[in-house]
Amino acid sequence: MLKKMGFLLLALSLSIFVLIGCSAEETQQEELVDEHQDETTVSEDATNEEEGGLAITTSFSILGDIITTIVGDRGTVDYIVPIGEEPHEYEPVPSDFQKVSDSDVFYVNGLGLEEWIEKLVESVGGDISIISVSEGVTPIMLEGGEEEDPHAWMSVENVKLYVENVVDDLIERDPEGESTYRENADAYLAELEELNTFIKTEVEAIPEENRVIVVSEDAFKYFGEAYGFQTEGVWEINSHEEGTPGQISRVIDVVKDQDIPAIFVETTVDRRYMESVSGDTGVEIAGEVYTDAVGQDGSGAETYILMMKHNVETFVNGLK
Numbered sequence: 438m439l440k441k442m443g444f445l446l447l448a449l450s451l452s453i454f455v456l457i458g459c460s461a462e463e464t465q466q467e468e469l470v471d472e473h474q475d476e477t478t479v480s481e482d483a484t485n486e487e488e489g490g491l492a493i494t495t496s497f498s499i500l501g502d503i504i505t506t507i508v509g510d511r512g513t514v515d516y517i518v519p520i521g522e523e524p525h526e527y528e529p530v531p532s533d534f535q536k537v538s539d540s541d542v543f544y545v546n547g548l549g550l551e552e553w554i555e556k557l558v559e560s561v562g563g564d565i566s567i568i569s570v571s572e573g574v575t576p577i578m579l580e581g582g583e584e585e586d587p588h589a590w591m592s593v594e595n596v597k598l599y600v601e602n603v604v605d606d607l608i609e610r611d612p613e614g615e616s617t618y619r620e621n622a623d624a625y626l627a628e629l630e631e632l633n634t635f636i637k638t639e640v641e642a643i644p645e646e647n648r649v650i651v652v653s654e655d656a657f658k659y660f661g662e663a664y665g666f667q668t669e670g671v672w673e674i675n676s677h678e679e680g681t682p683g684q685i686s687r688v689i690d691v692v693k694d695q696d697i698p699a700i701f702v703e704t705t706v707d708r709r710y711m712e713s714v715s716g717d718t719g720v721e722i723a724g725e726v727y728t729d730a731v732g733q734d735g736s737g738a739e740t741y742i743l744m745m746k747h748n749v750e751t752f753v754n755g756l757k
């Protein structure tokens with residue numbers, strides 16, 4: 438029991454390490470945690486077999502979809518932030534604390550996305566193993582150069598890394614499931630490669646000077662870097678959201694100066710900011726795009742792959 442508690446406390450430090458950044462001292466701590474994690478996995482596996490699979494919670498719906506694909510029938514996957522809400526400044530509710538506390542593992546994006554994680558960890562009381570799936574991603578820094586842009590999933594190459602991180606962690610927790618996890622992941626990685634090719638081929642229909650994405654939150658930076666788009670937002674990231682007249686007029690100027698043919702709204706952000714830009718420039722809002730959540734049932738964007746395809750088709754229709 439003491440050992441288990443030690444693990445839990447260290448897991449807690451790891452979560453803070455993962456989310457806040459690292460120093461040499463903290464790196465040592467991470468190594469310690471890894472050793473303890475190995476020890477704990479053994480006892481957890483025994484429990485899992487009895488209970489019939491891993492209980493997995495993820496922070497938001499996009500991760501939920503990706504991880505469900507890998508886990509298959511070896512566990513259950515749930516997510517915290519409801520579809521339609523944005524994951525940066527979400528306020529966890531008591532049922533979220535329960536969900537996480539009942540889970541074998543809590544997968545988060547990391548890179549500072551889940552700003553509410555400390556509050557959740559405090560309320561759950563530390564009995565929780567938190568894994569950041571974005572380990573190894575080359576981060577794009579926010580303006581000012583101190584914080585990382587968390588929207589790494591907007592590049593398919595990064596999601597391949599997410600998949601590899603999750604598979605490694607699942608195998609450690611549930612070694613008997615290794616072949617299932619690997620098969621599911623390989624099939625999914627092949628689909629992701631197809632998606633990557635689809636995006637690269639589709640965007641060729643957009644004249645180069647029109648490859649500009651204008652939305653409320655500048656969440657497409659990783660997408661822009663991967664597929665050759667300039668990206669503009671009223672604000673840089675939802676947690677810095679202000680939507681001041683100055684921010685809006687800056688975007689209006691960009692749209693006018695560059696003669697941008699279409700702008701877009703996100704499903705997880707208030708439309709009024711882009712409506713204001715549209716009203717002032719006369720440029721049409723050419724559709725809704727998905728950035729921080731998959732679509733509702735019936736939207737045609739219920740999975741990560743579908744939402745990315747929807748976004749690309751929406752950009753092509755508006756900007757070609």
Ligand SMILES: [Zn+2]
Pocket residue numbers: 523525588654656674675728729
């Ligand atoms: Zn966002």
